[in-house]
Amino acid sequence: MRQLFDYLIFPGFLFSAVVGLLAGWVDRKVTARIQWRVGPPWHQNFTDILKLLGKEVIVPEGAKWTFLLSPYLGFLSVVLVAAILGKSIIFPLEGFVGDLIVILYLLTIPAIALIIGGSSSRNPLASVGVSREMKLVLAYELPFILSVIVVIIKSAGAIQISQILNHQINFGSNIASASGILAFLTALFCMQAKLCFVPFDASEAEQEIMGGVLIEYSGLLLAIFKLTKGISLYTMPLFLIILFWAKDLNPLFLIGKYIAILVIIILIKNTNPRLRIDQALRFFWRLPTLSAVIAIVLALFGL
Amino acid sequence: MNLKLKALTKSIWVFHVSAASCNNCDIEILDCITPRFDVERFGIQLVGSVRHADALLVTGIINRKTVPRVKRIYEQIPKPCVVIAIGQCALSQHMFRFGYNAPQPLDKILPVDVYIPGCPPKPEAIIDGIVKLVNKIRKNK
Numbered sequence A: 001m002r003q004l005f006d007y008l009i010f011p012g013f014l015f016s017a018v019v020g021l022l023a024g025w026v027d028r029k030v031t032a033r034i035q036w037r038v039g040p041p042w043h044q045n046f047t048d049i050l051k052l053l054g055k056e057v058i059v060p061e062g063a064k065w066t067f068l069l070s071p072y073l074g075f076l077s078v079v080l081v082a083a084i085l086g087k088s089i090i091f092p093l094e095g096f097v098g099d100l101i102v103i104l105y106l107l108t109i110p111a112i113a114l115i116i117g118g119s120s121s122r123n124p125l126a127s128v129g130v131s132r133e134m135k136l137v138l139a140y141e142l143p144f145i146l147s148v149i150v151v152i153i154k155s156a157g158a159i160q161i162s163q164i165l166n167h168q169i170n171f172g173s174n175i176a177s178a179s180g181i182l183a184f185l186t187a188l189f190c191m192q193a194k195l196c197f198v199p200f201d202a203s204e205a206e207q208e209i210m211g212g213v214l215i216e217y218s219g220l221l222l223a224i225f226k227l228t229k230g231i232s233l234y235t236m237p238l239f240l241i242i243l244f245w246a247k248d249l250n251p252l253f254l255i256g257k258y259i260a261i262l263v264i265i266i267l268i269k270n271t272n273p274r275l276r277i278d279q280a281l282r283f284f285w286r287l288p289t290l291s292a293v294i295a296i297v298l299a300l301f302g303l
Numbered sequence B: 001m002n003l004k005l006k007a008l009t010k011s012i013w014v015f016h017v018s019a020a021s022c023n024n025c026d027i028e029i030l031d032c033i034t035p036r037f038d039v040e041r042f043g044i045q046l047v048g049s050v051r052h053a054d055a056l057l058v059t060g061i062i063n064r065k066t067v068p069r070v071k072r073i074y075e076q077i078p079k080p081c082v083v084i085a086i087g088q089c090a091l092s093q094h095m096f097r098f099g100y101n102a103p104q105p106l107d108k109i110l111p112v113d114v115y116i117p118g119c120p121p122k123p124e125a126i127i128d129g130i131v132k133l134v135n136k137i138r139k140n141k
Helices: A002-008 A013-034 A044-053 A066-090 A099-119 A124-154 A161-171 A178-194 A219-244 A251-270 A277-300 B003-010 B024-032 B066-076 B088-092 B123-140
Strands: B013-018 B055-059 B082-086 B114-116
Touching (some): A124 A219, A178 A277, B003 B123, B055 B066, B055 B088
16 A cells, blocks of 8 residues: 555655656746747646546557557656655665666666557658657667766765765765766766757757657557656656765755756756767767766776 | 636647748747747647647648648647638738639638738737637637
């Protein structure tokens, strides 16, 4: 019963969806202000989801059953991440050994759901988007995991989120050290790609491949993909805060840090053009990977 | 008025069908999302795929080549949807009325909800048309 409550209501689905959709509104509003526009009202994303729930769901001819199933796959896993992260902040003692690794795996599942869904929709543009998404996953997973390894080394080999939090509360945030800030910047770029935000959104390019992997989705299924995206916009910055910037985590500081990271993401999004997929791959395998490796070496020397 | 319809009128996602248009109406449509008019204030967005859309903006003269394509796009849109005809060409064939290649205006092919005349219509006129459409949908239900 309590697990169900955690999963469905408080740190899980309902709470994270509301926060994520509000964060999506912040994204649209800041984007609009940068472009000297006014921007939508705060409830716009909720209205969009509500409207999509009322629309017809069209299944393209010859689509496989995974077309209907894959939105739920990504959605359920990202809600699980939100629940685990929320619990580990509220009750740091209730974690289990290895939940960091579980979260790393669960965070890749939304991308895999996009790949499965897009490739089973039998649309040529969707398959272009799917191939780009696959290459992007290959590109960003390596530096992301390397930067998480930096955190593990710095907190004396702990793979439990509560121990990482404890270590930071006792010895200061990871971001305050040389290796920590390098790893944090790397993880920030990887998060930009994980969220499909602009320099790395070649898989969902609205202008060239018309929504890419999402092109055939409509109604309820599209709403679930939008919700998944909103919840990832809540979980990914939260994950980075827990890993790198968790010296004091009372609610006020937590909200402040979250908004700071959100605004950084949105500014990167609005001041950069879209990279081609080969440019994105080259970028991730050169600079962020190199800086993550340097960060690991520095962390091994205790810097 | 039910909640579903209210949400629909508050967030209209628009797919732009340029059926052999001379590009003037298309530019005026793009003007609507620039800072001066900014229709995103009302939740109106241009989307890339028909499957995401709630409204079809049809511009241009519907000629023999584009008739089947416009029909096919209308079949692909998920169904509580509206069709908006923009520009004199889509409304009444304008100067192509006696042309060999332009068999019929748009409303002989699709059920059109709003006509926005002009060659090209001003962005103010387009926004006014959308407002009239929203009022009409709200009054009907």
